[in-house]
Amino acid sequence: MKIFPIGGLNEIGKNMTVLEYKDQIMVIDCGMSFPEDEMFGIDVVIPDFTYLINNAKKIRGVVITHGHEDHIGGIPYLLKKINVPIYGTRLPLGLIRNKLDEHGIKGDLRPINAGDKFRLGDFKVEAIRTTHSIADSICLCIETPAARIFHTGDFKIDYTPIDGEPIDFAKLAELGRKGIDLMMADSTNVMRPGFTPSEQVVGQTLDGIFREAKNRIIIATFSSNVHRVQKIIELAVRYGRKFAVSGRSMENVVKLAVELGYLKFPAGSYVELNKTRNIPDSELVIITTGSQGEPMSALARMADDEHRNVKLKKGDMVILSSTPVPGNEKEVSNVVNKLSEKEVEVIYNEVADIHVSGHACQEDLKLIHSLIRPKFFMPVHGEHRHLVRHAKLAEELGMKKDNIFILSNGDQLTVDKRKAIQFKNVVSADDILVDGLGVGDVGNVVLRDRKMLSESGLIIIVAAIDRANGVVVSGPEIVSRGFVYVKEHEELIEAARKKALESIEANIRGGFKDWNTIKNGVRDDMRKFVFKSTRRSPIIMPIFLDI
Amino acid sequence: MKIFPIGGLNEIGKNMTVLEYKDQIMVIDCGMSFPEDEMFGIDVVIPDFTYLINNAKKIRGVVITHGHEDHIGGIPYLLKKINVPIYGTRLPLGLIRNKLDEHGIKGDLRPINAGDKFRLGDFKVEAIRTTHSIADSICLCIETPAARIFHTGDFKIDYTPIDGEPIDFAKLAELGRKGIDLMMADSTNVMRPGFTPSEQVVGQTLDGIFREAKNRIIIATFSSNVHRVQKIIELAVRYGRKFAVSGRSMENVVKLAVELGYLKFPAGSYVELNKTRNIPDSELVIITTGSQGEPMSALARMADDEHRNVKLKKGDMVILSSTPVPGNEKEVSNVVNKLSEKEVEVIYNEVADIHVSGHACQEDLKLIHSLIRPKFFMPVHGEHRHLVRHAKLAEELGMKKDNIFILSNGDQLTVDKRKAIQFKNVVSADDILVDGLGVGDVGNVVLRDRKMLSESGLIIIVAAIDRANGVVVSGPEIVSRGFVYVKEHEELIEAARKKALESIEANIRGGFKDWNTIKNGVRDDMRKFVFKSTRRSPIIMPIFLDI
Structure with missing residues (x-):
């Protein structure tokens, strides 16, 4: 075998x-x-x-x-x-x-x-x-x-x-x-x-929190953890709250889990998110995605004041019932910081046993x-x-x-x-x-280019060249992206343009060589010029049209 | 005040x-x-x-x-x-x-x-x-x-x-x-x-490790923690080992700390890194940078087999005397994984009290x-x-x-x-x-461009246009970076070129409009074409030369 x-x-x-x-x-x-x-x-x-x-x-x-x-x-x-x-x-x-x-x-x-x-x-x-x-x-x-x-x-x-x-x-x-x-x-x-503690431990911690809570509770967790979602719903019911659900994956999983019988709750305890406005804060729990600080998640949108149905306010309690997956630590603390700037009470893994x-x-x-x-x-x-x-x-x-x-x-x-x-x-x-x-079509070459582009951007040099007569007919134009804010650096760009023109002319003077020689020449000259002026290494792309 | x-x-x-x-x-x-x-x-x-x-x-x-x-x-x-x-x-x-x-x-x-x-x-x-x-x-x-x-x-x-x-x-x-x-x-x-434990705790843990160690010890820590470096040197001396130093910042700080009297050790206990080859493994400690997994650090170079003087081998003991600073967790575990693939014994914060x-x-x-x-x-x-x-x-x-x-x-x-x-x-x-x-010259515009470039790269469309007669004289050429590996996607690039030509011609037919109209037209057409073919959104940059 x-x-x-x-x-x-x-x-x-x-x-x-x-x-x-x-x-x-x-x-x-x-x-x-x-x-x-x-x-x-x-x-x-x-x-x-x-x-x-x-x-x-x-x-x-x-x-x-x-x-x-x-x-x-x-x-x-x-x-x-x-x-x-x-x-x-x-x-x-x-x-x-x-x-x-x-x-x-x-x-x-x-x-x-x-x-x-x-x-x-x-x-x-x-x-x-x-x-x-x-x-x-x-x-x-x-x-x-x-x-x-x-x-x-x-x-x-x-x-x-x-x-x-x-x-x-x-x-x-x-x-x-x-x-x-x-x-x-x-x-x-x-x-x-x-030993890894039982899921019951989270239930006990949440029970204590729900019992004392006076205002609205917003609780983020993994949508796939239907046991925890079930527990949260049970606590909501126990303490006289209705629950609503926010975030696409939470909505999908809750729907599925209800259909399959994994989630059970009394009729009337669920409320549509867009109908929560009239429910008193002390009678509402919103279960949401975003416990890993994912930038587009429902919780992140709430923290950024960009959620359509939930506007956070002072006194709200937000619980992140999770531990950051390795690599997500910064995202989670970013969300916690944004929430605490809103004077929301934030409960997360560093302050309570809110996850196992x-x-x-x-x-x-x-x-x-x-x-x-x-x-x-x-x-x-x-x-x-x-x-x-x-x-x-x-x-x-x-x-x-x-x-x-x-x-x-x-x-x-x-x-x-x-x-x-x-x-x-x-x-x-x-x-x-x-x-x-x-x-599978993005491999090492493409990733390396994306990395280089992300670090210093690129500079494009475009010119039309009359090959037969060895003259620059039009250009060179210098266009950059991700390099410097052009409006504030017109002098630098103009100096680069002059440098590029000199380089091209030096390379076509005395008879046209092959395109690669001209391109490599201008690429080298520009790289040196740019590095000397800025200590940066953008990708340099000469593009020539043969007229 | x-x-x-x-x-x-x-x-x-x-x-x-x-x-x-x-x-x-x-x-x-x-x-x-x-x-x-x-x-x-x-x-x-x-x-x-x-x-x-x-x-x-x-x-x-x-x-x-x-x-x-x-x-x-x-x-x-x-x-x-x-x-x-x-x-x-x-x-x-x-x-x-x-x-x-x-x-x-x-x-x-x-x-x-x-x-x-x-x-x-x-x-x-x-x-x-x-x-x-x-x-x-x-x-x-x-x-x-x-x-x-x-x-x-x-x-x-x-x-x-x-x-x-x-x-x-x-x-x-x-x-x-x-x-x-x-x-x-x-x-x-x-x-x-x-309470935060005393620095002495690290000394005690290290003492136990040094006492039992049979082979070469390589220990990474913050170069600025001269107290810890002093302790490591004392332990080296106590257990009959010489010490060497690797990594630019570690070399600089050790030199400075010796000059200022913060580091003290018996003559003969220090050895130059490039003279360590003849020292038996059981008599050597190398103190190095890279305890945060920094990709260019001495420890990372050792893990990548790219260090000039230190080649790791089975049986070596590598100690990361640190805790990952928030945000560095992934880098640290990457280095630990690479080291453990070399069958080196790796001691780090998850296995011993190696840092306070x-x-x-x-x-x-x-x-x-x-x-x-x-x-x-x-x-x-x-x-x-x-x-x-x-x-x-x-x-x-x-x-x-x-x-x-x-x-x-x-x-x-x-x-x-x-x-x-x-x-x-x-x-x-x-x-x-x-x-x-x-x-201060890189602001939001440049950062946004770098982010977009890093996600899907860019496509440049270059053409020379005879404005007076409304004809494309040369091009369009399509050049891309960070988008797809062009050699494997010649058909896609050729289709994009045709699309660009159609778009430009449609926009100059019946009389030249302003450059922006032509550029915006081709940008929109290309964006739609590329998204439909690939579900990607590279930056699209039309650059036209006026001939």
Whole structure:
């Protein structure tokens, strides 16, 4: 049995794992990730589907562990390339359905339930209830004649989840007893000692806050965390408040979760956002997106006084029920600062226990390792430092170092009941960048140009040249963008124009040379001139018309 | 007495406070800050010196509390505009001297010592020993006939500093007894409960690590933290290792600190970095920059295998003795990941107590408030949320809300022994952006262009047009940068060229209109065409030559 991680290793995001047995393939998850800072203009990043496209006929199905973007976000892009059935529980399938509708894709979605056993060709798959920061999450046991494999998916250990459905520990213990050949386990929180607290903790903190609150409450959280949204609604009802919903993704998820029965509330407790004006502040909760400080989110628009229906005022209480995802720290504190300038009371992770993680900490991971007791182990879902730490944790629990495998995306692990062997760089697993309609068409050259343009802008030199007679017929014109504010620097631009003219004339005097010689000449001369005058290095683009 | 904060409020960085009494001005600190993400291409941000330039004759001097960039980084830019004396203790003056030399400025630097009392015109200034993450830090008491003011500078409370010189508590208690009219106090760590641990804690952790280490140790920390560097050197000596130094700022600061007597070590314990090859791994420590993951730093170059003298190898131990400054989290974890891919043992803040903060936490702040017991209070050095929290902390200690003033940069507080009054927006206090030689010449227009260029690049349409006869003589040529990789999209570019030609011809057919009409026409047509084909919005720049 061969395992190829295509995404999710040495990164947190775009999880995707390929399992191959004989001439059959099954896939676990198909996520996306958000662009890194230096990926200028990129909308999302998806896994490299090349291997799957080339082996489309072998694929029996994709099984989704839960509905977060880093596990489902790549599906529309995959289905545009190949048609394969997608298996998942009801909430993730509902979220995928919304995505496919946006992309105008039909898709073959096949619902399963936690506890189900089903076959994908020779793969016997068992979906097992687990707990995470989104409802309806599962982990997977996959069995072929070659090996029995366990994949945790994303998980935390929550003994008291909001929906009353904890991890199926009995099943995990049974699997451990039967014998698991390979475990793949979530490494996101492996740096954190101790245990991840239950989602109930957030409910208790919020209960205290709601009980004391006198004015309007605006609370931002992840739309996908329907358990938390349910808790917020229950607290609203308990303390005599109606609730409204703001932000596109919150509206969509709430609608879906109500349809599917994940969200329940008494008739009359919900109110449309545009009908909240007449409700007294002490009787209203607005549930919104934007807990990560996303600049276009509903909460950011409120903080900027640009929200159509919600105008913040002194005395409002705004709760960010979240912790900044690494990389979002600045955005979150920007929003908090803007809110506090409005004399709004802001409650966020630095002042109250307003969020718990959805991922297992060290002691939780030890429990899973001890229940499953796998023969071989591959840490997944983490940056390299997380994978290394998770491997060390397994060693500390007594696993042999030789039985632990740290892979990179694109590597292969061949595993059976007796041995496991790692091969490097077997399938292509690059980051595929999506920019608008373009999938993979923005590469290093374009990104490097965008970076250079962002740092110093550009200067364009345009001239019409009579090649036969070696004269400049028109121009040079100097046009710049992102370099200096031209109106205030006319002298500099005029000096640059003179410099460019001299350079061109020097290069065509005494007979026309090829265009490249002239272009390189003016580019070099301008670069030196500009750097000397400004210590900046804009892109210099000579464009000549041959008259 | 009038106080104008010019920088350091609603931000962490570029601290600068102006004090004015009658026709005299003194200034506390003159810092810089690093650009925010959206400040594309900006090198540093400095305070707005307009008020000082306009009132240069009144200025009696600038007093520096300590040598961090956010307190001294603006000085070269200030001295290029006006010549004023700079007062400071020896280490900050040494660091300022290095800066001024780089800028080719002489400057009038006047050394003071902690404990000194001196006069700047009518301002009676007393420099008081405090503790912070850089040696030779002071806080200030400033007295005029109108009011007595206390400014904490940046500080922590360290009862056991490495240099054996704790805060002068007796003096603070004496000031409290005499009566302080206004206190300005550091708010950086006001969100954190409890106490800030002593720098000694880091020494103890490092001692344990050094004692067990078998191989080469590479340790990154802030070059300005000469106490920590001293401790690292002492540990190296204790465990039979020589030390070398890597990274320009580390080399400069170590050189300066040795000259000034802040760093001491036995002869023979220092070794030049390019002479470390023959030293056994177990006998070497390399002290380096790059603890914040800075992409061009010595540590980042080691992680990228691009360091001239240090090639990392399996078994090396790399210690990042720091905590990521907010905004640098991603850079730090990138470096940690690269290091761990090299099978180097990496020790950083998530795995050991390898750093302590230089700023006072809540309980420390309560002590200072309780010692000084000011009549009026202005929280400084913090984002808005920090200032609000610090104001609340003062209230919790019993201060009247009306006696606490949250200002913004550019506001004025007028204070005397009886009352304090706040005025909004009295002096200009914008962020002044420095890009290369340009100070303040990159404004919103240029930044917006750089942002747009970074997101989708640009398309340039060049044509020579015979205006009199209404014909396109040459072109249009289509040139793009940062849009698509042209070699792979020749069809798209050719289609765009045809579209542009059609558009221009449609606009000059039947008689030449003005250039703007033609340009706007082709810009609109191209924008629609490009968006429809790619869902991207590059900047479209038509440039026409009149033939």
